[in-house]
Amino acid sequence: MDAKRDKSEQRLQSPASFKAFMMTNSTESNINLYDHLTGLLMKVMDEHPQNAVDVIEYMSHDVKQTFLEDKQKTLRDLPQTIAAELLADQQRLLFSRPEEAGHEEELMETPLPNVSEIGFYLEQAGVGLGREEMQRVFLALKQLVEWQALPRCRLWGKILGTESSYIVAEAEYREGEEEEEKSSEELAEEEEREADTQENEMDPLPQSTYKPLPPVQKEALGTGANKFVYYVCKEPGLPWVKLPSVSPAQITVARQIRKFFTGRLDTQVVSYPPFPGNEANYLRAQIARISAGTQVSPQGFFQARDEEGDEEDEPAQDSFEVNPDFEDIPVVEMAETLSTWVHHVQNILQQGRCTWVNLALKPGEDSNEEGEADEKEEPDEPEPEVGPPLLTPLSQDAEMFNIPPWTSKVSSALTSQHAVALQRSNLWPGAYAYACGKKFENMYVGWGLKYTGEGYSPPVPPLPQKEYRSGPEITEAVDSRLEEEQVLKQALEEQRAAQEEMEGIDDEDEEEDED
Incomplete structure (x- = not known):
């Protein structure tokens, strides 16, 4: 051991x-x-x-x-989820197919157009959003149609913003659909009325006899500028938001201001004159203006609808239908002349509506029921405003800033038999329309602003003025001293006295001559 x-x-x-x-x-x-x-x-x-x-x-x-x-320190921290990954998780749901969907639903007519085909033709013309984004937008539109049960829906375009952009979808109005909430200006007006009534009851104030004209009434849903309903989203896969209907006051002010979009619908629009609403209302007003000026189609594709009713009734200005006998126009001819294209959206009048309304009439009053005597008593009745009729050719569009309103071209001059005709708006940069055979489509991709001419350059300042010539007439005299002023005053008094003596002597001589 x-x-x-x-x-x-x-x-x-x-x-x-x-x-x-x-x-x-x-x-x-x-x-x-x-x-x-x-x-x-x-x-x-x-x-x-x-x-x-x-x-x-x-x-x-x-x-x-x-x-x-x-x-x-060698331990790795858990990676934080970035915004791109969150967006990818939401867009992944677009590619999932619901289990309840069967083959029978696929055979039914879809309310969506073929977005992939539209993207192909736009790509031939050199515009569009790209194949990948167009496919994601198509799936997002399909999701919107399923959730809202829309009868018809199409991709209107994309409006760019400083922080994020808006993908805009245009849907047909469904009968019986009403606005869920009142606009901000209507709520403000009601609050002001309630406050005024309460103040008048407590301490009545003298009433003014001036009665201003009532505000221009908003067009009913499904008519005029509110004919279609618009939904927007920032990215495919994110929730869609329904835009409110547009009012004439919003369109009138939108014509007088220029504001970039931020990408936030609840942002207040700071401008002069003040805009009645937030960015959602401003976006809706710009969409209405762009649609009225750039939505075009081949001539003869649409025709006026023959509505049953009294022959004396005026036909609706926005009533048209697809012409079943339409024959496609050659692509080269559509690119050469603007007469082969027409506007199929009503023009917005200066009043802010597509149909003129007489503000001098009281609500419920009909001008047809009045006699000729009443018409003679009101000689200052405003003349009704009339705009260009529906399906007006593009050749009648007015030029602005010495540039043509449209630019036409063919996608390919080498293979014209397979090319498409393209129209580009010069007044609304970003608005395009193509036509190929019996197919056509309109799309807008831009900042939502109208062309206002060349950039402002301040004028050259004028040349400096010449010095005024000095002379004895304008030369300022030197102030005299007190002694000099007294001597001058005494000399003037002596001169005045001598003059009076001379006048007295002359008077005596005249009297002697008379005697």
Whole structure:
């Protein structure tokens, strides 16, 4: 037994075995004594503390804590979810097919057009959103149609913004559909009326006899500028938001201001004159203006609808239908002349409506029921405003800023038999229309602003005026002293007295001559 103990002591006392013993890692902290002592000695040599033997325990604790911190730094933090990954998770739902959908629904007529085909033709013309984005937009429109049960829906376009953009979908109005909430200006007007009535009841004020004209009434849903309903979303996969209907006041003010869109519908529009609403209302007004000026189609594709009723009734200005006997126009001819294209959306009048309304008439009053005597009593009745009729050719569009309103071209001059005809609006940059055979489509991709001519350049300042020539007539006299003024005053008095004496002598001579 003693021999074995001696051998073990010799084995431990050997330098190699002792170093291996010191480099054995601890089962708790995973640190070995050799590295710990090495770090402790290096710390003592670097810092040279006074009374090192007294603080060696604290320094040993600091060295051990440093080893633990270095090992903890190697741990990887959990990656944070970025906005692109969140958007990808939401867009992944667009590619999932509902289990309830069957083959029978696929065979039914879809309310969506073939967006992939539209993207192909727009790509031939050199415009569009790209194949990948068009496919995601098509799936987003399909999701909108399923959730809202829309009878017809199409991609209107994309309006760019400073923070984010708007993808706009145009849907047909469903009968019986009403607005869920009142607009902001209507709520403000009601609050003002309630406040005025309360003040008048408590302390009645003198009433003014002036009666301003009533505000222009908003067109009913499904007619005029509110014929279609529009939905917007920032990215495919994000929720769609329904835009409110547009009022004539919003269209009138939108014509007088120029504001970039931010991408937030609840943003207040700061402008002069003040805009009655937020960015959602401003966006809806710009969509109405762009649609009225740039929605075009081949001539003869639509025809006036023959409505049953009294022959005396005027036909609706926005009533048209697809012409079943339409024959496609050659692409080269559509690119050469603007007479082969027509507007199929009503023009917006200066009043802010598509149909003129007489503000001089009281609500419920009909001008046809009045007699001729009443007409003679009101000679200042405003003349009704009339705009261009529906299906007016593009050749009748007026030029602005000495540029043509439209630019025509063919997608390919080499293979004209497979090319498409393209119309680009110069007044609304970003509005395009293509036609190929019996197929056509309109799309807008831009900032939602109208062309206002060349950029403003301030005029050159005029040349500086010449100095006024000085002379004795305008030379300022030097102020005289008090003694000089007194001498001048005395001389004037003597001159005046001498003049009076001369006048007296002349009067006496005249009297003697008379005698």
